[in-house]
């Protein structure tokens with residue numbers, strides 16, 4: 001239990017140190033000084049460890065690569081056994097060297113490929129989950145005009161019954177034709193049908209239209 005407490009205490013202390021403004025200020029000043037070439041240490045931790053961070057020169061890189069190739073050729077020379085075993089081991093070594101040489105490039109390419117696939121499939125999923133917009137349905141066909149019924153006026157704003165401008169336009173719901181309220185109420189009360197289609201109707205099926213309000 002004591003151990004756990006100690007561990008928690010250390011973790012908390014570490015977090016406090018990392019989060020404190022003092023630490024942030026210190027690491028900022030280290031970075032600024034490093035940028036201005038006033039110090040060779042990039043951070044407080046590296047200063048404590050005595051590690052300088054600097055860019056390798058071309059000569060250093062070449063030296064490193066030649067050193068690596070020397071080590072590799074020495075390792076190949078150290079192979080012992082019959083010729084076929086040496087050939088197999090040499091091939092395996094060459095394989096592992098190639099893998100090591102191209103590991104960084106391969107890793108970058110793999111990450112790039114993975115991110116690309118992620119983006120590709122995400123956009124496909126978004127496309128699939130987008131709501132489908134259906135076109136509005138076509139309007140229903142106009143009702144059939146009965147031969148025995150009254151004819152429709154040429155001016156569609158007129159009432160077919162009184163041939164005047166419609167007053168209080170009202171629709172007969174069984175057919176959809178519009179008349180003056182007074183005209184159609186009187187007609188349906190008398191004949192119980194739509195005057196144009198002759199479809200059976202009653203006064204409860206008259207609706208006042210409020211489209212002009």
Ligand SMILES: [Zn+2]
Nearest residue numbers: 159162180183
């Ligand atoms: Zn009328």
